[in-house]
Amino acid sequence: MVGVREQGTEHRLPADALRAPLTRSVRRACVNMKATHEKPSIVMRGGKPAAVILDIGEYREMLERLEDIDDLKALEAMRRKSLKFRPLDDLLKECGRDA
Secondary structure, eight states: OEEEEETTEEEEEOHHHHHHHHHHHHHHHHHHHHHTTSOOEEEEETTEEEEEEOOHHHHHHHHHHHHHHHHHHHHHHHHHSOOOOOOHHHHHHHTTOOO
């Protein structure tokens, strides 16, 4: 069985059903990426885009960018909240340390 992840879910498919067509598609996509300077290949199903085959480095870069976007959103949300300050002595007492 092969696990295929899709936005937080995982679908299980028999590997034998995918092996030959997927191998041909990936091989063709890799050749196309090298010939076209690593542009992603779009896999069509019924004349409509169904999947994308892209270089692993490009995929990892996309994941990094998405994480950066999430981090920026979290930072913006933090900045909207008002800051509350308290004396250091009070914090140290709360933690069980002497001031």
